[in-house]
Amino acid sequence: MSLDYLKKAVADGDTEKLIRYVRLHFGDGDEAAGAKEIDKAWIEALKLLLDVPETKREFILETLAEKDAATLAHLFFHLHFYFVRRSGEWIHDGEL
Amino acid sequence: MENFKETNQLRPGLWATVNERYPGAMITKSDFIPLAKLKKPLPESRLTFVSTAGVQPKNSLPFDTVHPVGDYTFRRVPSDSKPSDLEIHQLKYPTAGAKRDLNVIFPIERLQEFAKAKIIGGLTANFFSFIGYNMNAERLEQTLAEEIADAVEAEKPDAALLAPA
Numbered sequence: 474m475s476l477d478y479l480k481k482a483v484a485d486g487d488t489e490k491l492i493r494y495v496r497l498h499f500g501d502g503d504e505a506a507g508a509k510e511i512d513k514a515w516i517e518a519l520k521l522l523l524d525v526p527e528t529k530r531e532f533i534l535e536t537l538a539e540k541d542a543a544t545l546a547h548l549f550f551h552l553h554f555y556f557v558r559r560s561g562e563w564i565h566d567g568e569l
Numbered sequence: 570m571e572n573f574k575e576t577n578q579l580r581p582g583l584w585a586t587v588n589e590r591y592p593g594a595m596i597t598k599s600d601f602i603p604l605a606k607l608k609k610p611l612p613e614s615r616l617t618f619v620s621t622a623g624v625q626p627k628n629s630l631p632f633d634t635v636h637p638v639g640d641y642t643f644r645r646v647p648s649d650s651k652p653s654d655l656e657i658h659q660l661k662y663p664t665a666g667a668k669r670d671l672n673v674i675f676p677i678e679r680l681q682e683f684a685k686a687k688i689i690g691g692l693t694a695n696f697f698s699f700i701g702y703n704m705n706a707e708r709l710e711q712t713l714a715e716e717i718a719d720a721v722e723a724e725k726p727d728a729a730l731l732a733p734a
Contacts, residue, residue, distance in 0.1 A: 476638065490642040498637050501661060550635045566668075567623075567660040569634050 499553065506564060510557055517556040576580050608683040609690070614727035616680065617693040618648070619717060621701035622667070622734040623659030624675040626650065631658040632700045639703035641713045645720070650677060654716055662734050674734055693724035701734060 482490035491509055493504060501508025522528075537545065607614060623632050623711060625644040633640035646655065652671040657664050667674040677696070683689045697717050703709040 476707070479704075495637065539641060550637060554635055565660045567634070567662070567664040568656065568658050569631065569660070 499557075501565065510564065511553070513560050513562060514553045514556040517560040518552075575719055586618070609727050611689055611728070612687050613690045614690045615693060615725070616684075616689045616728050616730060617724055617726035618673055618675075618677075618696040618730045618732070619721065620678060620696070620698050620732045620734065622662075622674045622698060622732070623657050623700040624655050624671065624698045625658060626654060627656050632671070634658055634660045634702065637706055639709075640700050641703060641708055643697055643699040643713060643717050643720070646675075646677070648677070648692040648694060648696050652678065659700050659702075659734065661700070676734075678728075690727070693721075693726050695720075695724060697721060705722065720731050 479491065479494060481487075482494075496504045496507030496511070498507065499510040536548075540548075557563065558569070595717065623634070624646060626646060629644055630642075632642070632644075653689070655671060655675070655677075657667055657671075657674075662674075664674075672678050680689070680692060684692050697720060699713060699717065703713065
């Protein structure tokens with residue numbers, strides 16, 4: 474999808490087009506696979522926290538406070554792939 | 570495109586498939602730029618290579634395969650590199666074959682052999698690589714394409730091999 478297509482979807486409030494784009498991105502052109510990838514990332518993140526391990530919450534709060542929203546959005550996409558890869562069910566054969 | 574013929578494509582119907590999956594992704598241009606003709610015989614021509622395979626020297630900043638709108642940077646790949654000096658950062662095409670033999674997607678050793686055998690006159694010091702996942706066509710054209718063109722031009726090639734991944 475072109476950037477114009479996405480910006481028009483933002484302007485029109487057409488969230489279905491936007492989330493479809495995200496699913497296609499994560500699923501390499503397969504929307505259903507992309508939706509599954511999103512679920513996989515969240516499940517992996519959840520699993521890591523079930524035992525309530527010690528985490529570096531100061532780092533998280535500092536990062537959220539100090540970094541700009543675009544950098545955090547970029548990080549969000551990185552985290553998606555990080556957790557999918559960590560899950561062991563990597564649908565890609567390429568490297569990040 | 571005015572002079573575009575679907576039958577000229579190696580994979581007819583590909584564009585319809587792309588457009589179905591990514592509505593609005595099609596880039597159409599009304600202008601047509603013909604291929605330049607060689608000014609020297611191939612054995613006297615210095616060749617450069619431009620690829621969208623996401624191949625890059627090890628330890629260079631990985632291409633951004635994560636960004637939802639793409640990566641608009643390129644890497645110089647020294648033309649005397651060995652495949653073991655290089656790595657691929659790309660998710661949008663299957664890389665298993667290229668990991669076994671990089672030449673299937675980035676034929677650097679074949680080009681080195683052609684130069685050594687004088688089938689081509691030589692190679693530019695660097696080749697050029699980027700990833701093809703770029704959703705902002707305007708930015709691609711106005712920044713990345715221009716920057717690569719300038720970098721290629723600076724190496725004064727007589728011919729360029731362009732290879733999409």
